[in-house]
Amino acid sequence: MLKTEHICVNFGGIKALVDVNINVKPGNIVALIGPNGAGKTTLFNVITGFITKYSGKVFFKNENISYKPPNVIYQKGISRTFQNLKxxxxxxxxxxxxxxxxxxxxxxxxxxxxxxxxxxxxxxxxxxxxxxxxxxxxxxxxxxxxxxxxxxxxxxxxxxxxxxxxPALLLLDEPAAGLNNFEKEKMIELIKKLKNEGITILMVEHDMNFISSLADKVYCLNFGKIIAEGSYIEIRNNPEVLKAYLGDEDA
Ligand SMILES: Nc1ncnc2c1ncn2[C@@H]1O[C@H](COP(=O)(O)OP(=O)(O)O)[C@@H](O)[C@H]1O
Ligand SMILES: [Mg+2]
Structure with missing residues (x-):
């Protein structure tokens, strides 16, 4: 449904994304995790055309949609929510x-x-x-x-x-952020409903209960690079992921 190839984004001196390759299968819920500033929202902005200054390629249903503006990408069937509500x-x-x-x-x-x-x-x-x-x-x-x-x-x-x-593909940027536990449970149910309707979902999230309940696959970004990918269980026990979140000694 979605594939990125060698995505790189620089903001001045900051390397926000470095050679990012992800693959989202139809019907799956894929989670993108990583500490603040890791580049998660930047990747969403690349996929949805909010950023067009990047290198690499984005494919949606095998069509190259790289560098296209947001309205064109939206018309093709990719929709999104925002970390800061719009x-x-x-x-x-x-x-x-x-x-x-x-x-x-x-x-x-x-x-x-x-x-x-x-x-x-x-x-x-x-x-x-x-x-x-x-x-x-x-x-x-x-x-x-x-x-x-x-x-x-x-x-x-x-x-x-x-x-x-x-949409065929829905991008959710931190759907659980700012919600209380009751609201989070309801959000999980809503996202499951959308999956059952056949919508493919890529979501940025920190909430581990959320991810374990929903995600078929998880990617972890740190300093703009994908440092791990796998199931929730695999990612949870991955030493690189623990290090990225907790720092060397705590991990
Ligand atoms: N429009 C921008 N201009 C300059 N720097 C940016 C811009 N957007 C994001 N950044 C920087 O890129 C990095 C990744 O940010 P972001 O993608 O928002 O991270 P995340 O969503 O994982 O918290 C951070 O260092 C951030 O400060
Ligand atoms: Mg973000």
């Missing part, structure tokens, strides 16, 4: 969700001409939104603005928005 604060939760339909059902002119569309079309959209709000458990918040909702609801909203674009 949500519009001035409109309701439900109106934020509409953005997820931009790709398929609604063209750009929808936003200008919504009220000129016939009732049937509007009803269809309303039904899709209501169904999705229900699926992600955020119906009761739909008419609130984001600043009135708990952080967990906003994380579910971002996931729901990505889901609405019917």
């Amino acid at each position: 949500i519009i604060n001035e409109v309701t939760i439900k109106d934020n969700l509409i953005l997820g339909l931009l790709k398929k059902k609604i063209k750009k002119y929808y936003f200008k001409n919504f009220f000129r569309f016939d009732k049937k079309f509007r009803k269809e959209i309303e039904q899709t939104l209501d169904y999705t709000l229900e699926l992600f458990g955020i119906s009761e918040w739909k008419d609130k603005t984001p600043d009135e909702a708990p952080y967990g609801v906003l994380k579910y909203l971002e996931l729901a928005r990505s889901y609405l674009s019917s």
Whole structure:
């Protein structure tokens, strides 16, 4: 589903990614772990086209999508969430969700001409939104603005928005971060649901319970390099991984 070849990114003097090769099989959940600053978000930005200054290649379903801009990559079927939420604060939760339909059902002119569309079309959209709000458990918040909702609801909203674009591949940047244990369990269930619908998932995460519950495969990045790959069990006991997280002596 996704393959990167020899990805390198430099920010001034900082080598953020060094020869990164990953391979994500269709239907799998793959986790990307590593200490802060390891380059995880940078790799997401390369794959989704938010960074185009890099060397190496990115393949999506065997198509070379290297250096393409985010809108093109999104149209091809890769969707993402953000480590720092990207949500519009001035409109309701439900109106934020509409953005997820931009790709398929609604063209750009929808936003200008919504009220000129016939009732049937509007009803269809309303039904899709209501169904999705229900699926992600955020119906009761739909008419609130984001600043009135708990952080967990906003994380579910971002996931729901990505889901609405019917991605083949979903990139989740720290889906568990900032959630309490109850919210984390619900997030795990939601991600399992998306997997069951056939969506392939690559996620950056630190939470080990999260990873052990979900990941078919784990990559560990440290200082821009992949230092280990394998199952959760293999990675958990890998001395290089322990060293990267804990430092030499503690490991
Ligand atoms: N836009 C940028 N400009 C300059 N340096 C950046 C930029 N984005 C990330 N970096 C640097 O690249 C490294 C990797 O960052 P990042 O990918 O955000 O790490 P992670 O997500 O693993 O915590 C860090 O040293 C970070 O400071
Ligand atoms: Mg990050």
